Amino acid sequence: MKRILVVEDDAAIRNGLEEVLAAEHYQVLIAANGTQALSLGKKENLDVIILDLGLPDINGEDVCQQLRDAGVPTPILMLTSKSQEMDKVMGLEKGADDYMTKPFSVRELVARLRALLRRERGVKKDLEEYAFGAAVVDFKKQEATFAGKPVKLSVREYAVLKYLIMHEGEVVTRDMLLNDVWGYEQFPTTRTVDNYILALRKKLEGKTTAARHILTVHTAGYKFVREKDEGTGEKKEAKAQQEEGSSKGKGKKQRAASGIAGGDKKRSATRKDNTPRS
Ligand code: CA
Helix, strand or coil: CCEEEEECCCHHHHHHHHHHHHHCCCEEEEECCHHHHHHHHHHCCCCEEEEECCCCCCCHHHHHHHHHHCCCCCCEEEEEEHHHHHHHHHHHHCCCCEEEEECCCHHHHHHHHHHHHHHHHHHCCCCCEEEECCEEEECCCCEEEECCEEECCCHHHHHHHHHHHHCCCCEEEHHHHHHHHHCCCCCCCHHHHHHHHHHHHHHHCCCCCCCCCEEEECCCEEEECCHHHHCCCCCCCHHHHHHHHHHHHHHHHHHHHHHHHHHHHCCCCCEECCCCCC
16 A cells, blocks of 8 residues: 655645545545654655645745655655745756646546656665565566465466556456556456466465456556555565565564554654544
């Protein structure tokens, strides 16, 4: 699940953003001022930061600059009000990746976030080794294991899996897979895609139903989630993940504890787990 830090002093906008992003299945962290933003921005493993320009203590530009100076590479989407046209240009100079002018449409915001997340992935070097659940996959060597035992995957299965992982947390439609993995020149049916998914689940999750990572999204397609069980939200190297394999539950608890500790220090910095709301 992608983690977004929303930095906004206006409670109405902040709560609105939190609700919208949670509905989009992002995990949302909140900061009401620049000091909290710096603390969370440096400490937390974030995928995107939405940063309001006009903050009560440290302004958004300086927050941005200080995060970059501290080596935080997280994409930053700056929020500005209309009267700050010049400021937003400065914001970009200080290391913001995009900006939006208030009031903004939710749809546009979500589209821009997705673009930033894609860009972030693009910067990452090509996926080589990856671990989830009991599976470890080496895309470079085309080797995979499940529960420590070698598993044989076809070239196409590696390609489908890689595509799903590169779109982690996003709905991947059958058409996306057909276009991007199979290519236009080939004409398999959507049923073919389903069969590949079943094969991957069987090989890498040990079963074809009740998948925990390669999920079916009803009527839409598929979605890969890494953290459903681990709950760490950390982007760890495959090896680290492997070592951790035996203590999944522990990682989850530690994570929760660190969230509470953070909340103590910064009262209004809250963590919301993004469970679907009913
Ligand atoms: Ca503000």
